Amino acid sequence: MRMLEQYKQQYLAGNIQFAIVDPNGKVLDCDQHVLPIAPGDSLPDFHPFFECITEISKGAEEEILLNCVHLPGKDSEVIADIHIHRKPEGLLVIIYDLSQHYNNYQAVAQARNESIIKEELIVLKNQELEEREKFKNTFIQNFSHELRNPLGSMLSITNLLGNTPLTSEQRQMIAFLKDSNQNLKLMLEDILSISMIATGRLALDQKVFDFHKFLELIRFTYSAKAEQKGLSFALEIDDKIPERLTGDRLRLYQVLTNLLDNALKYTEEGAIGLRISLNQRRANKVYLRFVVTDTGSGIAPESIPKVFESFSRADAPANVKGTGLGLPIVKGLLALMESEIQLHSSLGKGSEFYFDIALKYPLPSEEAAWLMESPATYTLPPWAKKGKKFKLLIVEDDEGIQTVLFKFLMDTGCFYIDLIYDGARVMEAVIQDQYDLIIMDVDLPNISGKQLTRLIRGLPMDPLKSIPILGLTARAYEQNLAGFRASGMDEVLTKPFENNTLLNTVFTLLK
Amino acid sequence: MQRSRKIVVLGHFGVGKTSLIRRFVEDTFSDNYKVSIGVHITKKVVVLNADDAVTFILWDLEGTDEMEQIRDAYLLGTHGVVFVFDVTRPSTFQNLIRDIEIVRQKIQGPPILVVGNKTDLIDLEKLEQQMLENTIPYDFLTSAKTGNEVEAVFLKLATLLNEDA
């Protein structure tokens, strides 16, 4: 028993200090266990914490506990709980030295706070980066749109110019102009694609298409392109692959042409190739592997991750032109198709890009519908040839496009054409003249194409309210196109378009 | 005898309470973050004019994101409050009005100055705009690092307390 008391004395005494002080904080009596104070000292002079004593002595509380107060100890800082009791003789101050306990707590708090703050700052940083990225993409997207109209005019005017009497020198210049326009158009499409992929505004189409014809087009194009460079092009297809498949033909074409163009670009001698094999066939799906090969310069292993990033082409030689967005677009499009591009490459020997995708093949009923729908290439319908002319109204505020449309359609000899610049005058014209078709820019300055279409569709007179309407837009997003159709337009074309596409569409609508 | 006034400095953790006090009292700054636990008390004489001065007893409290958790015993006899937030971390000011209300319930009467700290880290003009848009009521925007506006906070508090006296 006495042993226990002794231990208690030994351990507790060292950590607890008692003091009796007067209402001004002057020490009347104390021991010296924790703080270096002695009877007669003024506690508020010893440390400003004790200024609170005068406050407490005025207050009503019987006792007060202040936790975790930092005070100067005998040789180092002390972290103590301080208990103050009101007693008849004055105030009893009990100081518990809990430095060890609190130092442990401090270490825990340190780790916790630091990690919470770090995490918050990382999240903020990422948000900021994301916002900047979004801004960049939206900017690029809008900017490329703005470029589409003038480019459309340039393409069409160059075509028109090519059909006028020319000297052979002028003809050469036109050919060059066409080439440059075409390149510009391709680059613009690249930039638009990548920014649309980045902002998630690209949706995939699911349509039946003739896979073998599709590959024939590729064979034709790339045999010619390869030959021009003195290379050969080999296309291998597993003949067990069904003829017709369902998927986004255009996007698949974009993936393959980007890969093949890339192969061409970096190959100076040898061959490029495309190999398509059937991995498996299950339910109504085929699992295909596409492999694009070249015997070009190859890619160093450390550069491989970079080649699929936008705006960071791996050590591009200065003579290689283009946006450098081809492979990033491939990566983005394949991600949309739930696939991933893979790459084997060895420096100096060449590269092999490959990916696997699953495509549905249509049921017989779907296939029949497709065959009926499939548009024939354009020939003037017999009834058009017999000399019947159609009355067209063109509503377009961009003068360049207006001229081009007007001239081209006039040249076919099939149409009488009225031109209107101002959307506000359309209704009047529609009611006065009986048009067979209206071609309308959807982004008119005063009234939108959608509004106009709704107005026309709401007219009480029957032949008028069902005039075919063809919208023209520079904004190619799926959701926009759907909106235009919902407003009552029969068809919407995206600028710039080929003359033939326009004629085909016009005659389809006139039928 | 000189008047002494108890000022408590509080807010979320890591916002720069300790740094502001150190800048004000010792005119120094450190980039290291040592988490404060409990309370540190220091003293500083604020000279208002040739024949008027007041002693501030500055209570630097442990930071917390729950104002309810502040121990009432620490607040006993408080004459003025400095509530600090960190302008680079929205979590420290997005519930500012509510935070201040809770503090106000705990300390009725004394003035509360609201201070946005670490302004050296962001564009001041944009910040002021952002604060305005999000209706964040503040009294001062400071930097303990550069010392900008730090003195002004405490002088303002001294003036307010002087008027009350």
Ligand SMILES: Nc1nc2c(ncn2[C@@H]2O[C@H](COP(=O)(O)OP(=O)(O)OP(=O)(O)O)[C@@H](O)[C@H]2O)c(=O)[nH]1
């Ligand atoms: N750049 C910059 N950093 C600051 C400023 N004020 C404080 N800091 C830094 O922010 C961190 C936290 O500062 P403290 O003063 O310890 O913050 P606190 O509010 O006392 O934190 P707790 O005691 O945990 O509540 C430290 O790394 C400081 O160096 C400032 O004005 N500018």
Ligand SMILES: [Mg+2]
């Ligand atoms: Mg601190």
